[in-house]
Amino acid sequence: MAAAAALRCNPRPSAAVALRGAAAAPQVGNEAAFELLVGATEPCLRGRRRGAGIRCQRSAAASAVVVEKKGRAVEPAREGANAGHTESELTVVMKFGGSSVASAERMREVADLILSFPEERPVIVLSAMGKTTNKLLMAGEKAVGCGATNVSELDELTFIKELHFGTIDQLGLDRSIVSGLSDELEQLLKGIAMMKELTLRTRDYLVSFGECMSTRIFAALLNKLGVKARQYDAFEIGFITTDDFTNADILEATYPAIAKRLHGDWVTGPAIPIVTGFLGKGWKTGAITTLGRGGSDLTATTIGKALGLREIQVWKDVDGVLTCDPNIHPNAKPVPYLTFDEAAELAYFGAQVLHPQSMRPAREGDIPVRVKNSYNRRAPGTLITKARDMSKTVLTSIVLKSNITMLDIVSTRMLGQYGFLAKVFSIFEDLGISVDCVATSEELDHVIEELEKIAVVHLLQHRSIISLIGNVQRSSLILEKAFNVLRTNGVNVQMISQGASKVNISLVVHDSEAKQCVQALHSAFFESGFLPEVNDILQDDSVAHSNGTVYRH
Numbered sequence: 001m002a003a004a005a006a007l008r009c010n011p012r013p014s015a016a017v018a019l020r021g022a023a024a025a026p027q028v029g030n031e032a033a034f035e036l037l038v039g040a041t042e043p044c045l046r047g048r049r050r051g052a053g054i055r056c057q058r059s060a061a062a063s064a065v066v067v068e069k070k071g072r073a074v075e076p077a078r079e080g081a082n083a084g085h086t087e088s089e090l091t092v093v094m095k096f097g098g099s100s101v102a103s104a105e106r107m108r109e110v111a112d113l114i115l116s117f118p119e120e121r122p123v124i125v126l127s128a129m130g131k132t133t134n135k136l137l138m139a140g141e142k143a144v145g146c147g148a149t150n151v152s153e154l155d156e157l158t159f160i161k162e163l164h165f166g167t168i169d170q171l172g173l174d175r176s177i178v179s180g181l182s183d184e185l186e187q188l189l190k191g192i193a194m195m196k197e198l199t200l201r202t203r204d205y206l207v208s209f210g211e212c213m214s215t216r217i218f219a220a221l222l223n224k225l226g227v228k229a230r231q232y233d234a235f236e237i238g239f240i241t242t243d244d245f246t247n248a249d250i251l252e253a254t255y256p257a258i259a260k261r262l263h264g265d266w267v268t269g270p271a272i273p274i275v276t277g278f279l280g281k282g283w284k285t286g287a288i289t290t291l292g293r294g295g296s297d298l299t300a301t302t303i304g305k306a307l308g309l310r311e312i313q314v315w316k317d318v319d320g321v322l323t324c325d326p327n328i329h330p331n332a333k334p335v336p337y338l339t340f341d342e343a344a345e346l347a348y349f350g351a352q353v354l355h356p357q358s359m360r361p362a363r364e365g366d367i368p369v370r371v372k373n374s375y376n377r378r379a380p381g382t383l384i385t386k387a388r389d390m391s392k393t394v395l396t397s398i399v400l401k402s403n404i405t406m407l408d409i410v411s412t413r414m415l416g417q418y419g420f421l422a423k424v425f426s427i428f429e430d431l432g433i434s435v436d437c438v439a440t441s442e443e444l445d446h447v448i449e450e451l452e453k454i455a456v457v458h459l460l461q462h463r464s465i466i467s468l469i470g471n472v473q474r475s476s477l478i479l480e481k482a483f484n485v486l487r488t489n490g491v492n493v494q495m496i497s498q499g500a501s502k503v504n505i506s507l508v509v510h511d512s513e514a515k516q517c518v519q520a521l522h523s524a525f526f527e528s529g530f531l532p533e534v535n536d537i538l539q540d541d542s543v544a545h546s547n548g549t550v551y552r553h
């Protein structure tokens with residue numbers, strides 16, 4: 001597991017506690033300091049996305065800027081989330097994650113679920129079956145050292161073949177749907193074994209087999225059920241990305257390209273499009289890229305925006321976005337409504353339920369996102385929109401990101417605050433490391449070596465970031481309650497930071513105390529009657545959207 005880092009820059013040795021800063025325009029006063037929170041796998045940097053001038057995780061800023069500059073999708077996409085749709089148009093995108101399509105039985109249920117909405121004309125986005133992506137990665141790692149002759153015997157390869165061919169058999173489909181891909185996969189693993197290396201580019205090609213196979217099987221199932229479906233590999237229909245293998249960003253050209261292809265095909269011969277999630281094509285290399293783990297959510301929202309669909313649905317194995325990770329607290333309960341900002345913040349700070357970049361296209365297209373449970377269709381889920389009534393909201397959700405490394409940086413030279421901060425950022429930039437993506441200790445070593453030329457650097461490992469997502473207009477109330485809980489539990493908070501987006505307060509604590517902290521905070525905020533309004537909201541099954549439309553579950 002890659003280490004993550006929280007970074008605290010203190011240009012004035014006298015400043016004791018680092019409280020926020022904006023990298024774009026550090027308005028730090030004489031006594032204040034500057035701090036960053038940086039994460040390995042997800043971004044946690046204040047100000048980073050707001051123009052910090054450094055490379056962002058997943059190069060998100062790059063593509064986002066292009067999108068914003070050039071505006072939204074072109075024809076035939078419709079304007080706005082609520083544009084009227086004619087019979088000839090696709091209406092929603094429904095994304096099903098790996099857990100939703102993990103077996104033949106699950107595929108049947110998902111087919112049944114889709115068909116239970118006869119009024120919809122959906123685009124379907126699928127992830128790889130179950131844990132296929134992990135197995136493919138493991139097979140690749142093992143292939144590097146096992147020798148070409150032993151590849152066929154790799155447990156992971158056997159598992160993947162059995163899962164997919166077994167599913168095909170149980171569904172009464174033809175094995176030829178994926179046999180070519182299966183052979184190609186084995187060949188690729190042999191190639192990796194011969195080369196004794198697994199590059200990021202090869203890694204993306206390798207994991208693409210998961211989505212390529214699941215979508216072929218599912219399209220064949222629908223066709224067998226008498227429902228016309230057409231399979232698409234995202235990298236063949238216009239998902240154009242940067243060439244940042246394993247973490248590619250979707251480029252602007254994607255929107256008109258996929259709109260043209262999907263809409264055009266639908267009009268000439270209606271068939272439910274079944275699209276591979278997670279995958280794209282690098283614009284320079286032409287090679288298969290992936291959008292980062294969990295990237296199928298982003299595929300779905302990209303399609304939603306491109307086609308100007310009425311709604312984006314992401315079907316998971318939980319009853320929506322919950323008040324915290326259910327693996328940390330069994331009493332985590334669904335959050336009925338969220339804004340795009342809240343959902344994005346939640347995802348950025350580590351809630352596994354949504355891909356960190358996935359809210360961007362939905363927000364830009366103003367398309368509501370509904371998070372639903374494919375195992376429990378009747379659960380209302382979470383509706384994510386541009387705005388919601390925050391008057392009763394205090395706290396929405398608590399997110400934990402563990403295994404963070406904190407860098408305490410104290411200036412040793414008279415560079416002045418601005419110069420010092422600029423230098424700190426440029427060190428990361430020069431090393432080609434995203435400050436929120438300091439992935440390995442080796443990378444950290446280089447950073448520290450450089451930083452030590454201008455500062456005294458303390459490395460504090462095994463830290464966790466606890467993010468309190470909610471109404472920061474009520475930050476005093478949140479902090480009062482949170483510190484009360486932490487004090488009662490004898491926990492020492494090592495850093496505190498409030499996001500510029502006004503929906504997030506982050507606390508850094510030691511890893512060993514983090515889980516217990518989240519549990520205590522969850523109990524205090526969501527289970528002790530402190531927030532009766534949450535229960536009020538749960539009773540209410542509708543919410544007024546900013547444009548006056550009332551959405552109902």
Ligand SMILES: Nc1ncnc2c1ncn2[C@@H]1O[C@H](COP(=O)(O)OP(=O)(O)O)[C@@H](O)[C@H]1O
Pocket residue numbers: 096097098099100127294315316317318320321322323324325326327351352353354397
């Ligand atoms: N705040 C949260 N709300 C809901 N689920 C969460 C949260 N934090 C972590 N999770 C985890 O995220 C999982 C769902 O995300 P993911 O596995 O990516 O779904 P899928 O593969 O179906 O797209 C849940 O099973 C849950 O364990």
Ligand SMILES: N[C@@H](CC(=O)OP(=O)(O)O)C(=O)O
Pocket residue numbers: 096097098099127128133134210277278292293294295296297
């Ligand atoms: N299969 C990819 C992409 C994805 O989105 O998966 P899921 O929807 O199951 O999180 C992954 O495991 O990362």
